[in-house]
Amino acid sequence: MTHLIxxxxxxxxxxxxxxxxxxxxxxxxxxxxxxxxxxxxxxLSKRICKRLSEFLPESSILHGALDITFFRxxxxxxxxxxxxSRTEIDFIVEGKKVVLVDDVLFTGRTVRAAMDALxxxxxxxxxxxxxxxxRKFSRQFPIExxxxxxxxxxxxxxxxxVEWKESGNKDGVWLVSEIKSKTNxxxxx
Amino acid sequence: xxxxxxxHLIGIKDLKPEDINLILDTAQTFKEVINRPIxxxxxMRDVTVVNLFFENSTRTRLSFELAEKRLSADxxxxxASSSSVSKGETLIDTVNNILAMKVDLVVMRHPKPGxxxxxxxKVNSVIVNAGDGTHEHPTQALLDxxxxxxxxxxxxxxxxxxxGDILHSRVALSNIYCLQKSGAEVMVCGPxxxxxxxxxxxxxxxxxxxxNALNWCDVANVLRIQLERQDIKYFPSLREYxxxxxxxLDILKKLQKKIVIMHPGPxxxxxxxxxxxxxSDQSIILDQVENGVAVRMAVLYLLAGQPVG
Numbered sequence: 001m002t003h004l005i006x007x008x009x010x011x012x013x014x015x016x017x018x019x020x021x022x023x024x025x026x027x028x029x030x031x032x033x034x035x036x037x038x039x040x041x042x043x044l045s046k047r048i049c050k051r052l053s054e055f056l057p058e059s060s061i062l063h064g065a066l067d068i069t070f071f072r073x074x075x076x077x078x079x080x081x082x083x084x085s086r087t088e089i090d091f092i093v094e095g096k097k098v099v100l101v102d103d104v105l106f107t108g109r110t111v112r113a114a115m116d117a118l119x120x121x122x123x124x125x126x127x128x129x130x131x132x133x134x135r136k137f138s139r140q141f142p143i144e145x146x147x148x149x150x151x152x153x154x155x156x157x158x159x160x161x162v163e164w165k166e167s168g169n170k171d172g173v174w175l176v177s178e179i180k181s182k183t184n185x186x187x188x189x
Numbered sequence: 190x191x192x193x194x195x196x197h198l199i200g201i202k203d204l205k206p207e208d209i210n211l212i213l214d215t216a217q218t219f220k221e222v223i224n225r226p227i228x229x230x231x232x233m234r235d236v237t238v239v240n241l242f243f244e245n246s247t248r249t250r251l252s253f254e255l256a257e258k259r260l261s262a263d264x265x266x267x268x269a270s271s272s273s274v275s276k277g278e279t280l281i282d283t284v285n286n287i288l289a290m291k292v293d294l295v296v297m298r299h300p301k302p303g304x305x306x307x308x309x310x311k312v313n314s315v316i317v318n319a320g321d322g323t324h325e326h327p328t329q330a331l332l333d334x335x336x337x338x339x340x341x342x343x344x345x346x347x348x349x350x351x352x353g354d355i356l357h358s359r360v361a362l363s364n365i366y367c368l369q370k371s372g373a374e375v376m377v378c379g380p381x382x383x384x385x386x387x388x389x390x391x392x393x394x395x396x397x398x399x400x401n402a403l404n405w406c407d408v409a410n411v412l413r414i415q416l417e418r419q420d421i422k423y424f425p426s427l428r429e430y431x432x433x434x435x436x437x438l439d440i441l442k443k444l445q446k447k448i449v450i451m452h453p454g455p456x457x458x459x460x461x462x463x464x465x466x467x468x469s470d471q472s473i474i475l476d477q478v479e480n481g482v483a484v485r486m487a488v489l490y491l492l493a494g495q496p497v498g
Contacts, residue, residue: 067218070230070260070490079496083211084218092226120227 005133005160006150007172014149015044018130019051021147022099031125032097033062037114038069038085041102043164044132048101062096064089071113087117094122099147103162103173105131108141133160133173193491197309197316200325201366209370213335215487216480223259223482233262236493239287241297242319243269243304248454248478249319249328253296256485262493265292280304284312294493297321302359315492323357323418329453330363332484334371336477337408340449345372350402352434353412353461356383356423360412360453365391378402379434382423399434403444410451411436411461431460438465449473 006014026032029052036045042065049063069084100114111129118124132149138156152175154160159176163169193208201209222230238257242250250266257264265287278286284295294315297305302324309316320326338344349368355361355377368375369392376394377384384395396402403409414430424430436450450462450472458464467474 069218070222070232072232075232075494076235076496082494084215086218087221116231120225120230122226 001177002161003175003177005152005173005175007170011171011173014132015047015051018147018149019048019055022048022052022130023055025128026097026099028056028059029061030059031095032099033064033091033093034099034101035064035066035089035093035118037100037102037110038065038067038087039167040104040162040164041100043166044103045101046166048130062091064091066100066114066117068110068113068117071117073109073113089121092122093118093124095125096122097126097128098124099128099130101130103131104133104135104160105129105143105145106135106138106160108139108143111143112141132162135160192494196492196495197305197318198327198488198492199305199309199316199318201327201330201363201370202325204327204366204370206370206372209331209334209367212331212484212487212491213338215491216331216335216484219259219486219490220480220483222486223479229259229261231261232490233257233260233493236260236294237263237265237292238294238296238489238493239265239267239292240319241267241269241284241287241295241299243297243299244320246298246319248481249298249326252478252481253317253319253328253485256482256489259482260486260489262294262489265290280308281311284308284314288312288314294489315495317488317492320359322359323362324359325363325366326359326453327363327367328481328485328488329360330367331488332477332481333360333364333410333451333453334367335480335484336451336473337373337449338371339476339480340473341407344368347373347408348376348406349373349408349410350376350378350396350406351410351412352378352399352402352436354383354414354423355379355388355412356385357415357418358412360410364410365393369393376402376405380424380430399436400440400443403436403440403448406448407446408449408451409436410453412453413455413457413461427460435460436462436466438463438469441466441469441471447471451477453477 034045034049036042049061052061065088067085067087069082128146130147131145134145134148134151135154136151157178161174161176163172165171194205195203296317296319298319299321302322304321305316305318351361365375376396378396452474
């Protein structure tokens with residue numbers, strides 16, 4: 001069963017609000033950089049940067065893309081091959097405030113790996129986390145977001161699907177849940 | 190993208206074009222990693238690798254060792270000359286003894302063709318061939334392909350000539366397979382005595398005139414004359430070889446286009462290429478060495494990534 005959570009105008013409003021919250025905390029972004037996590041966090045981080053530079057035409061906001069593949073904790077444990085994407089950070093994060101941006105926060109393992117990966121680019125002054133969707137009650141690490149687009153309750157078998165028009169799809173966030181059989185309560189494939 | 194279709198890297202012959210692509214794309218991300226302020230990633234921190242070298246090597250051994258260290262693997266180094274092999278231990282016994290110490294991956298160079306394949310059939314470990322006699326040297330071919338792709342943007346439709354001692358070269362054979370699978374055209378050029386019979390059956394062009402070959406190609410991969418593997422004289426004198434097949438700056442200047450010069454090393458300066466050519470802006474010899482680390486990281490990462498247990 002697929003259920004639309006966020007799209008269209010509602011999505012724009014959410015991104016807009018997140019930008020305002022960022023400006024509240026980071027002012028003119030002099031010492032702050034925005035880093036999107038590959039792959040679905042990158043389009044979101046780019047949109048946030050674009051919107052921020054419309055609000056703050058005077059500031060140039062540092063933006064990067066971080067790939068966390070080599071820092072994941074399921075190497076040699078997952079059947080899926082962990083194929084890397086690109087990291088594009090052409091500045092040093094030493095002493096800067098970093099806002100990590102991802103589409104969905106679920107178990108927290110990606111963010112843990114991202115913090116590890118980030119350290120290869122220097123010692124940041126502060127690291128914050130912005131997510132579009134926070135899947136509550138499913139964390140496996142003590143990690144919480146600083147900025148949340150929308151928090152939702154999900155079961156472990158649900159999937160949250162995020163699509164961006166930058167990757168050739170329609171913008172939107174969907175909740176895909178498996179239909180439960182009435183007789184035994186087990187999830188069907 | 191899928192995973193590699195092979196469990197070991199024995200030769201390029203066993204790889205599919207998609208495997209080569211996956212390795213080269215993965216190497217691209219590792220090249221970015223090794224140019225970071227901190228060049229190390231933790232992926233292989235619970236993997237132990239043994240580098241078994243039954244034959245001399247500088248570049249390949251250092252390159253593998255660095256690749257393993259950049260991936261945070263634990264490393265054992267083994268050289269045949271200072272080991273129990275000289276006391277008469279067999280290859281399988283040597284390797285099984287090492288594996289009993291819980292080693293996950295074996296990188297091996299051996300003077301006998303087929304040694305890596307033999308080992309992969311007899312022991313329970315992932316094997317990476319770092320050169321087996323005159324047979325294959327897959328990681329060298331992959332790094333050559335990577336370097337050409339980096340310099341020219343693609344391998345498809347490019348013309349590559351391999352110059353020199355084709356007969357004794359494992360680099361030549363691996364390169365032929367790798368380039369053809371990536372869509373490049375291959376020619377071999379050298380004295381007729383150093384070109385294996387029936388090599389045309391692999392679909393390569395054969396040319397004995399160096400100037401014709403260089404005029405045809407986009408890239409010239411120049412090999413070393415492997416005097417240590419030659420049991421008889423294959424050409425009258427080294428001086429004559431230099432006259433016929435040595436690449437000089439004069440020759441390069443007279444060509445219609447600017448070709449790329451590659452060499453897998455070690456170079457015999459003044460024999461197969463002159464010092465001026467090796468150090469010219471057409472040469473990507475040192476890029477090859479840098480890319481070697483990234484490509485080997487990709488190979489190790491992809492092979493060791495198979496689930497344990």
